[in-house]
Amino acid sequence: MKNLFxxxxxxxxxxxxxxxxILCLTLIxxxxxxxxxxxxxxxxxxxxxxxxxxxxxxxxxxLKATNKNVVQENARLRSLxxxxxxxxNILKNTVNDTLRHKQYSFFVAKVINxxxxxxxxxxxxxxxxxxxxxxxxxxxxSQGVVGIVKNVSWHYCTVMSMLHKDMxxxxxxKNNNYFGSLAWEGSDPTxxxxxxxxxxxxxxxxxxxxxxxxSAVFPENILIGTVAGADIKPGENFYxxxxxxxxxxxxxxxxxxxxxxxxSEQRKLEDETVNNxx
Amino acid sequence: xxxxxxxxxxRFIALVGLQVTILxxxxxxxxxxxxxxxxxxxxxxxxxPKIPAMVFAFxxxxxxxxxxxxxGIHAGASVFMAYARPVVLKIxxxxxxxxxxxxxxxxxxxxxxxxxxxxxxxxxxxxALFYLEAFRLSEFFSTFMRVLLxxxxxxxxxxxxxxxxxxxxxxx
Numbered sequence: 001m002k003n004l005f006x007x008x009x010x011x012x013x014x015x016x017x018x019x020x021x022i023l024c025l026t027l028i029x030x031x032x033x034x035x036x037x038x039x040x041x042x043x044x045x046x047x048x049x050x051x052x053x054x055x056x057x058x059x060x061x062x063l064k065a066t067n068k069n070v071v072q073e074n075a076r077l078r079s080l081x082x083x084x085x086x087x088x089n090i091l092k093n094t095v096n097d098t099l100r101h102k103q104y105s106f107f108v109a110k111v112i113n114x115x116x117x118x119x120x121x122x123x124x125x126x127x128x129x130x131x132x133x134x135x136x137x138x139x140x141x142s143q144g145v146v147g148i149v150k151n152v153s154w155h156y157c158t159v160m161s162m163l164h165k166d167m168x169x170x171x172x173x174k175n176n177n178y179f180g181s182l183a184w185e186g187s188d189p190t191x192x193x194x195x196x197x198x199x200x201x202x203x204x205x206x207x208x209x210x211x212x213x214x215s216a217v218f219p220e221n222i223l224i225g226t227v228a229g230a231d232i233k234p235g236e237n238f239y240x241x242x243x244x245x246x247x248x249x250x251x252x253x254x255x256x257x258x259x260x261x262x263x264s265e266q267r268k269l270e271d272e273t274v275n276n277x278x
Numbered sequence: 279x280x281x282x283x284x285x286x287x288x289r290f291i292a293l294v295g296l297q298v299t300i301l302x303x304x305x306x307x308x309x310x311x312x313x314x315x316x317x318x319x320x321x322x323x324x325x326x327p328k329i330p331a332m333v334f335a336f337x338x339x340x341x342x343x344x345x346x347x348x349x350g351i352h353a354g355a356s357v358f359m360a361y362a363r364p365v366v367l368k369i370x371x372x373x374x375x376x377x378x379x380x381x382x383x384x385x386x387x388x389x390x391x392x393x394x395x396x397x398x399x400x401x402x403x404x405x406a407l408f409y410l411e412a413f414r415l416s417e418f419f420s421t422f423m424r425v426l427l428x429x430x431x432x433x434x435x436x437x438x439x440x441x442x443x444x445x446x447x448x449x450x
Contacts, residue, residue, distance in 0.1 A: 013328050020336055024351075026350070027349045027350030054299050118346070119408070119411045119412050
């Protein structure tokens with residue numbers, strides 16, 4: 001017993017080192033869990049405030065590119081306005097539409113912190129629980145998919161970027177609807193890899209890849225990117241396809257948070273179905 | 279004594295400020311990201327007690343983590359670096375030992391000594407950091423590239439900072 005205490009006393013430096021490292025590992029593992037609200041991240045109030053100041057400066061630098069995007073987006077939306085269509089039928093349809101329910105609503109948020117050089121990248125947005133942001137909402141821009149909301153505080157939320165090792169997005173080809181799962185391999189922030197596309201599927205370089213509605217996070221047909229190349233290992237049945245991401249993560253300024261109003265219903269039904277099997 | 283603590287505190291704030299406002303926004307080719315804040319641990323006095331050094335390292339790492347949403351990664355790597363520091367100091371100690379109040383800096387101990395000391399510790403820190411971040415061995419070589427490239431950029435920044443602000447004990 002005495003020897004044990006002596007050992008502990010002599011090696012107290014190493015023992016404290018091991019204890020602190022265990023604490024750090026616990027933090028890392030806790031943070032890796034999706035939806036684990038933790039006070040120590042940039043949804044924290046002080047950190048968020050500092051980031052807002054930093055972003056205030058960055059915003060001026062990116063102003064030109066942002067303006068261009070806004071103008072393009074405006075032009076696109078303007079072309080969707082009823083005024084932009086030629087009215088060909090004289091009888092106007094005034095029947096209340098009960099066949100179509102609104103499923104998705106979008107609200108705009110400003111990116112106040114962003115990274116793309118790390119293996120696991122996050123964004124911080126200036127909208128939080130007060131504005132109705134909830135974990136697992138999708139985040140998109142006019143260019144394409146950005147990520148999924150992870151933590152929410154009252155005024156801020158953090159978003160797990162597409163450029164994260166745990167990110168999986170259900171994606172499909174726009175022209176033939178074959179779907180697979182999209183992940184980021186970690187080196188190039190403009191390229192992601194689409195897997196699980198079977199060998200018989202025909203596609204070309206430049207084909208458009210869009211989201212599916214399977215995950216209930218993103219609306220269907222949101223642009224993800226275009227096919228940049230593909231390879232298949234001998235003896236395997238599935239392609240691994242390089243996708244050039246359409247979102248430019250290096251100048252994100254304003255993004256849209258997507259609220260799927262029917263998500264809980266879809267999830268509940270799917271969970272019940274799975275549980276019935278067991 | 280009080281001024282020593284004040285200097286440590288100011289250095290802490292300055293390095294964290296520089297790291298989170300400017301350096302974290304530098305994005306070069308997806309691999310390179312300098313982490314200058316490790317200079318805080320490098321510059322602790324040679325005879326600084328070991329356990330407080332690890333606690334300081336933990337807190338500076340944790341502060342950086344808060345700003346980058348990487349809970350525990352920087353803290354873990356910094357503590358590892360602080361743990362290895364006494365060993366590295368011992369290996370590179372001059373023939374007649376350090377002075378009792380020596381602080382590691384380029385003017386007192388020379389460029390060659392400083393390069394050896396800082397490059398070993400920065401590599402230790404970046405190794406821990408990037409492998410904790412990847413958290414898997416399947417990307418061993420691409421992570422290794424990140425360690426080397428980011429390590430080189432950190433070292434260059436550390437050298438510049440030392441040439442600009444490094445003061446020897448006598449000048450103070």
